[in-house]
Amino acid sequence: MSSETTQEGQKDKGVLYLGIDLGTSRTSVASSNGQRITISSHVGYPKDVVSKKLLKKDILFGDEAVEHRLSLKFYRPLAAGVLKHSNKTTDDVEGNMKAAADLIREIIRVSLPRKDELVYGVIGVPAQAAIHHKDAIIRAARETLDSVMLCSEPFAVAYGLDMLDDVLVIDIGAGTTDLCRMHGTMPEDSDQITNTFAGDYVDDQLSALIKKKHPEAQFTSRMIQTLKERYASVSDSMPPVVIELPVAGKPMSFDITDDMRTACRSIVTPMVEGLGKLISTFDPEFQHRLKNRVLLAGGGSQIKGLDSAIEQEMKKLLGGGKVLRIEEPIYGGANGALKIAHDMPAEYWEKLK
Amino acid sequence: MPEFQTVRMSDTGQGLFSGAEVESLMRVEFERARRHKFPLVCMRVAIDRIDQLHDLYGVESKDEILRAVTALMRDSMRDSDHLGITQDDRFLAVFPHTTPETGQMLAKRLIANARKMRFERDGRSLRISLSVGVAHNKDEAATSFETLLAVADDGLAVADAGGGDRFVETELYALYANKKKRGGMDSDKPLIINAPARPLPAAPHEPTREELVGKALLEKLMSQGFDIDALAGMPPDMIAQAIRAFSQQKNVVEAGAGSDADKGRQIDQLERRIAKLTHVLGITEDELRRVATMKGIDLGLASIYSTVQGLATDTSLYEQKREMMKTIFEANFELKQKLKPGSGPGSPFEKK
Numbered sequence: 085m086s087s088e089t090t091q092e093g094q095k096d097k098g099v100l101y102l103g104i105d106l107g108t109s110r111t112s113v114a115s116s117n118g119q120r121i122t123i124s125s126h127v128g129y130p131k132d133v134v135s136k137k138l139l140k141k142d143i144l145f146g147d148e149a150v151e152h153r154l155s156l157k158f159y160r161p162l163a164a165g166v167l168k169h170s171n172k173t174t175d176d177v178e179g180n181m182k183a184a185a186d187l188i189r190e191i192i193r194v195s196l197p198r199k200d201e202l203v204y205g206v207i208g209v210p211a212q213a214a215i216h217h218k219d220a221i222i223r224a225a226r227e228t229l230d231s232v233m234l235c236s237e238p239f240a241v242a243y244g245l246d247m248l249d250d251v252l253v254i255d256i257g258a259g260t261t262d263l264c265r266m267h268g269t270m271p272e273d274s275d276q277i278t279n280t281f282a283g284d285y286v287d288d289q290l291s292a293l294i295k296k297k298h299p300e301a302q303f304t305s306r307m308i309q310t311l312k313e314r315y316a317s318v319s320d321s322m323p324p325v326v327i328e329l330p331v332a333g334k335p336m337s338f339d340i341t342d343d344m345r346t347a348c349r350s351i352v353t354p355m356v357e358g359l360g361k362l363i364s365t366f367d368p369e370f371q372h373r374l375k376n377r378v379l380l381a382g383g384g385s386q387i388k389g390l391d392s393a394i395e396q397e398m399k400k401l402l403g404g405g406k407v408l409r410i411e412e413p414i415y416g417g418a419n420g421a422l423k424i425a426h427d428m429p430a431e432y433w434e435k436l437k
Numbered sequence: 438m439p440e441f442q443t444v445r446m447s448d449t450g451q452g453l454f455s456g457a458e459v460e461s462l463m464r465v466e467f468e469r470a471r472r473h474k475f476p477l478v479c480m481r482v483a484i485d486r487i488d489q490l491h492d493l494y495g496v497e498s499k500d501e502i503l504r505a506v507t508a509l510m511r512d513s514m515r516d517s518d519h520l521g522i523t524q525d526d527r528f529l530a531v532f533p534h535t536t537p538e539t540g541q542m543l544a545k546r547l548i549a550n551a552r553k554m555r556f557e558r559d560g561r562s563l564r565i566s567l568s569v570g571v572a573h574n575k576d577e578a579a580t581s582f583e584t585l586l587a588v589a590d591d592g593l594a595v596a597d598a599g600g601g602d603r604f605v606e607t608e609l610y611a612l613y614a615n616k617k618k619r620g621g622m623d624s625d626k627p628l629i630i631n632a633p634a635r636p637l638p639a640a641p642h643e644p645t646r647e648e649l650v651g652k653a654l655l656e657k658l659m660s661q662g663f664d665i666d667a668l669a670g671m672p673p674d675m676i677a678q679a680i681r682a683f684s685q686q687k688n689v690v691e692a693g694a695g696s697d698a699d700k701g702r703q704i705d706q707l708e709r710r711i712a713k714l715t716h717v718l719g720i721t722e723d724e725l726r727r728v729a730t731m732k733g734i735d736l737g738l739a740s741i742y743s744t745v746q747g748l749a750t751d752t753s754l755y756e757q758k759r760e761m762m763k764t765i766f767e768a769n770f771e772l773k774q775k776l777k778p779g780s781g782p783g784s785p786f787e788k789k
Contacts, residue, residue, distance in 0.1 A: 100740040117738035198737030219776050233769045248757060268757060270764040321508035323501055323556070388555065424765065427748045427758060432766040436773060 099433075100197045102205035102229075103422025104188075105237065105415075106221065108162045109258030109283060109309075110383060111187060114418040115195040116426060122414055123147075123191065127183035128156030145190045150306065159183035162259070184224040192228050202230045204433050206421040208237035210260045210278045231433045235424055237417050238264030239271055241381040244420025245410065250370055251377045252359055254394075254407075255417065256384025258283035261355060265362045265374070277361060281354040283384045286312055290340075290347035294329075298338055301329040311340070318348045319389035348387050356397040363402060376406040381416040385409055453507060456529060459521025460586075463531045466519070467582035470533060470574055478540030479585045481570040481593040482510065482528040482547065485601030486698065490565075494558045499526075502556060502565055509550055513543060527593070529586075537573040537606075544569045544604035552602070561708075566602035568593055578610035587613040600698065 101116040112122040123146035130136035130144075135155035144152060159176075161183040197203050207221060218234050225232045238253035242264065251266040261282045265275040291308045294301060307329075315325045325344050328335040359378065363371050375398065380391055391407040398405030410416045454462065463479065470477040484490075484506055491499040503526060510520055510528060519531040532540060548567050556563040570592025572585045579585055591613075592605040599605070748758055 098740055099746070100737075116740040118741065119738065196738045198739055201737065201740060218772055222772070222776065233765060234772070235765050243761070246754065248754060248761075270761050320512055321505050321554070323505060389553075392553065424762070426746065428762050428766065429747050432762065436766070436769055 097198060097200035099202045099204055099430075100195070101422060101425035102192065102195060102203065103240070103418045103420065103425055104191065104205055104207045105240075105417035105421065106162060106188070106207055106209070107257050107259075107383070107417075108160070110414065111162075111191055112415055112418040113191045113195055114415055114422040115197075116422065117196060119195045120415060120418070121191065121194045123187075123194070124150060125160060125162050125187060126150050126153075127159045127161060127187050128153060131155060131157055143186055143190075145187065161187060181220070181224065184220070185227050188225050189228045203228070204231045204425055204428075205229045206233050206235055206240070206425040206428070208240045208417045208421050209234050210237060210257075210262055231437045233425075233428070233436060235421065236262070236264060236271060236276060238262040238276070238381070239266070240420030240424060241410065241416045242266045242379065242420070244416060244423050245379070247377070247379065250373045251379055252362060252374055253379045253381060254355060254359070254385070256282055256351070256355075256380075256382040258383065261351065261358075261382075261384070263355070263358045263362060265366060267366070267370075274365070275362070277358045279354060279358060281351040283309075283312070286316070286347050286351060286384075286387075289350045290343060293343040293347060294338070294340060297343065298329070300331045301336070301338060302331065303329050312344070312347075313386075315344055316348050316386065317388035318345055318352065318393040320345075322388065348390070349393060351384070352390070352393050352397050353401075356394060356401050359398065359405075360402055375402060375404060378405055378407045379410055380407050381410045381413055383413060385413045454519060454521035456521055456523035459519050459529045459531065462519045462521075463529070463586070464582050466531055466533050467574065467585065475534050476536045477574045477585075478532040478535040478537065478543070479572045479582075479589045480528075480530045480532070480540070480544060481586075481589040482506075482530065483568045483593055483597060484526065484551075485566045485568055485597070487526055487565075490563065494563070498556065498558050498563070502563075505554060505556070506551065506565070506567070509554070510547065513547055513550070529589075535573075537571075537575050540571055540573055541604070541606070544571050548602060548604060568596035568601045569604035570594070570596060571604055571606040572610075573606075576608065576610040578614040580614055584610055584613045 099116075103114045105112045107125060109125060110122050111125045112120075114120045126146060126149040128144045128149035129142070130139055135152075136142070139152060139155065144156060149156060149158065157179070159180055161180045192203060192205075205225065207225060209218060209221060221234060222232060237257075238255040241255055242248060242251055242253050248266055249268045253262070253264045253266065255262040255264070259282055260278050260280055263277040263279075264271050267275070287305060287308045290312060291303070291305065294303065294308075311325075311327060315322075315327075322341065322345060324339060325341045326337055326339050328337055330336070363374055366374055378394070378398075380394070384390075391409050394407045395405055398407075412419065466477060469475075484502060487499060487502065490502065503522075506528075507520075507522070510530065514520060514530065514532070517533060518535075521529045523529065532543065535543070548569065551565055551567045554565055556565070570589040572588035572592065573579065574585060579588075588607055588610055591607045591609055595607060596603045596605040748755055748762070752758070
C-alpha cells in the first residue's frame, strides 16, 4: 500500500474496483462507480520555469501533453505495451518510470475514488509480457493502488464477454497484437502469441510508403498516426484519402488511398499466420469451432473492413473462418479487467495488499 | 464509308456506361445469348433513400456513396459483364453466361456487402442498403430484352416498396411478353428505362386479380376439405366481417414493417439528443466539481459494488470462473513473492 494512502486515514467505506487497459497509445479505465475514461498515454513535464508559468501545471497528460509537447519534457512511457524502462532501450529509465506512475495516478484520479474507499485494480498486460515487464508495471501501480493484479489483455477481453470456451481473441493495440486461445481454462503460454504487427507498425509502413512516393512531403509520426486513426481501411472500395501535407512550407494535396490500404493490410497476414499456429495445435475435433469464433478487439480493430480482410486471409490460409468485432474496441480490455476485479474473491485481494 | 457507333464511357463521370449505352449492349448480348443459348442475368440496382441522403448531407455525400457502390459492384463483376448508370442514379448490370441461381447469389452478396459499408459525415456514421430487381433469360417467356428489363424494373419497384435492402425477382415474364405482343412495349421505340416500374393493368382477355384470387381461394378451401356449400350458405355479413378482420391484421403487420425508415429517423434524432444532453451534462459536472473543490467537498463517487462483491453463485459458469480467479490470483501471488527480495514463492493460502 502506498505511503500516501496510509496518511489519508481510514478506508473503511468499501472498495472501488478498476479495470485498466494500459496501452502504448491509449490508457483506458472502467471503474465500479460507473466512470469510464480513456486518455492518450503521454506525459509531459514543463521544461523550464517559463513553460511552467505559461502552462500553469506541473504535469500534463494525454492530448494536452501532446499539444504542448514542444514546451515539455515529453514521455510516452509505455512501449510495446509495457513500461519503456523495462526494455532498457532508453537512457531515461527513471523519467519513464516516473511518467508511468504519474499516468496511473492520473487515470485513478479521473476515476473519482472516494477518500474513504480502498482502490483495487486489475491491469491488462500483453499476453506474453516477461516478468521484468510485469514487475515494472506493478511497481508503478503500487504507488496509487491498494491492491493490484495483472492479467493477460486478450483473456480480459474474452472474460468480459463471457466467451470462455473455444474462442480466439485478437487484441490489436498500438505496440503489440495479442492472440489468445480460450478453451474453458486459464490460457497458458502455449495458448498465447504476442507480435509487434500492430498500430505502430502500420504507422511505420504508411510513413515509409508516403516517403517513398512523395519524398518532398513533410510529416511527423504524430501526423501519420492521426491520419491512420481517421482513414484506416483495408477495403477495396474505400473512399479516396486525399490529405494535405506541407512541401517546403506550402500545403499540397496527396492521394494516399493505396498507401493507406497497403499499410493497414500489412498486419493481416502475420495475424492470420499466428491464428494458424494456435488453431493447428488445438484439438482437431474443435478446430472448426475455434476458427469460427474469432473475436477482434483493441483500438486497431477499428480499421475499416479488417474483419472481412482477416476472414478472406483465413479462407486462403486456413480454409475459412468467422471474425466477430467486439462492440467497444477501446473499452473491451478495461471492461473485462473490471469484471475480473469484481469477480475476484475479497480474500485474494487482501493477500495481495 | 460505314458509320460506326461508338460507346462512350465518359458521360456518367464515373467511367460507367450510360443507361442508353448499357441498354444497347444488353440488346446485343441478349440476341447473342439467344443465338448461342447461354444464360444471361439482368439486374436493376438502386441505393435506398439516396435522395434523402442527398438532401440531408449534400451532393458530396451522395457522390461518395455512388462512387463506393460503383466500386462495390465492379468488385462483384467480371470484365465481360456490363455496368451502367441512369440519370436517376440507378444501376443497370448485365451478366452474360450467368445462371439465374448465380444471379441471385450475386444479388445477395451485393446487398450483404452494401450493409457493411460505412460513411462518415458530420461525425456520424451513415449506412446504406440496396434494392435489386433481378431477371434472367431462362424463362420461356423471356423472348425480348425489353421483357427482361421490365421484369428487373418491376422487381426493383417491389424491393423498394418493401422497404429496400432486398432483391426481388417477380417472374412476370409472360405478362410483359404478352404486353409486348399487344404492342404495349414497342421494341422499335427506345425503352425509357428510367421510368419507375408500376403495376400494369390486367389485359382484357385475362382474368382479373379478384377472379384469380377467388379461384385460388376456392381451390385452397376445397383441398383442405372445407364445406363449400356451408360457405355458400353463410350470411354475407359474416364473410365480410371475417375479411375485414383479416385485412386489419394484415395492415397492422404491414404498418410495422413499413415504419422501419421512420424508426431509423427517430433513432437518429434520439442519438443527436443524447449527444447534446451528454455535452450539457459534462459542462454541469465540471461546474459542480469546480464548486465542490472551492468548498472542500469530497469529490469521489461511491462504488456500486461497495457491499456486493465476488462471483454470483447462480451463474452457469461459476465453477469455471472460480478456478480462473484462483489461477490469476496464484500467478499474481507468485509474482509478488518473486519481486519481494530474499523470499521464496510460499503458498498463497497459508494463514497469516
